Amino acid sequence: MWHLYEDVLGDQWRSLIYRKTVNKLRSLPYKVTSVEQIREMYGVGKSLVKMVKEILGTGQLQKLDNLKAQVGEIQVLGSVWGIGAIQARELYKKGFRTVKDLENYSSLTSMQRMGVKYYDDINLRIPRDEVVDTEKFVRGVVETLAPGAWVNAAGSYRRGKPTCGDVDILITHPDGSSHQDLLARLVQELRRIEFIVDGLRVDANARKGGTQPDMFMGIFHFQCKAYRRIDIKVYPRHVYAFALLAFTGNDVLNRKIRFLARVKFGYKLSDQGLFIRESKKKDSKASTESIPCETEREIFEKLGLDYPEPHDRNW
Structure with a gap:
């Protein structure tokens, strides 16, 4: 449950509470078979005891089922091109539940309106x-x-x-x-x-x-x-070459080599070049003139890395 609050609902506080409780229960040297075993446990309140009682009695938790349904609807809204997780939560609070609900919503951007109009097609691979x-x-x-x-x-x-x-x-x-x-x-x-x-x-x-x-x-x-x-x-x-590297990806590789460029050489690497920073700090000012690189291979050489072929970049 905690990961739904954190990853989709953006509720870090509830996520932390549930995560701590789950970890505490998992660390017990015995299997919980009765709420009496946890009723006096520090950090486990009445609402959590009630949920454990429901799970022990029915094997299910209605709150979790309701939460999954809510999360599913938010994820659908967030899958519209241009909306994203934060705005999806705001739209959900305003009463939107489906992509069809958004068809006549006047506050959408041009990108979002296209995302709604072509939703079924552009979400296909x-x-x-x-x-x-x-x-x-x-x-x-x-x-x-x-x-x-x-x-x-x-x-x-x-x-x-x-x-x-x-x-x-x-x-x-x-x-x-x-x-x-x-x-x-x-x-x-x-x-x-x-x-x-x-x-x-x-x-x-x-x-x-x-x-x-x-x-x-x-x-x-x-x-x-x-x-x-x-x-x-x-x-x-x-x-x-820098653009080709950045937009080939994947994201994991991009983050790794940009981090390496900064901490090892004091460079700023982007889709527009390889720039020398004033220091190795993340927010330090970078030069406006890029170190020239004609190919992706040259970029990797400048960073002291072996060149991976594009098909080897699925990290």
Whole structure:
């Protein structure tokens, strides 16, 4: 029960109470068969005694069943694209219980409205062969707009997984300049041919000499299959290796190597470069100019690590 309070409901206090009680009961040198054995135990109050009595008498706990039902409804709300755990709890408090309940809720963001509209489809896993076809198709369209551009599907697909949650496309151009304004033209063309059917506005950040990407998040429909989520990011060439590393993942690997970069070398590693910090403290200021790395392998070499192939990054 304590993990439901902690992981889903965000109630750290109740989680702590139940966790301490469970650990205390587990540490007893005997099996509890009567509430009289724990009634006077320090830290075990009347409500907990009542619950133990119910479990001993029925083999069940109604409070836990009710809690699981509540948690299940919150998790469904939190599975809508753009909502997340904290807002899901707030929506639950306001009386929302299902995705359908959210259809006419005016306070949703554009992303959340898409998450509701395409909920059934975009929560399905995407078969690997479908991602292969999608990457090939997008690469073909990019080639007509910026010949010679590099296009890679990243994420779990690049790590060799059989299915993906969405399609994450990274793009750059080796000439160092043709990536500028490419994403806006690409999204416009993908909308024109009805590949992209919905989405947020293009977030244009990429500038000559900078490190930030242009980004787009939306919904596509391809080969008469389900609606799918797609993220497209266009990076400057000189930081593309860092972006490829960050968005290939997985999260465990990213956290580990970023921690190592900081504590061992005093570096800040991100999707936009490898920067020297003033100190090894987490919040210390970092330089604005990245240590140059042309490939992912070079990044690992700079950190004194063996290079793992993408399929070896499923930690």
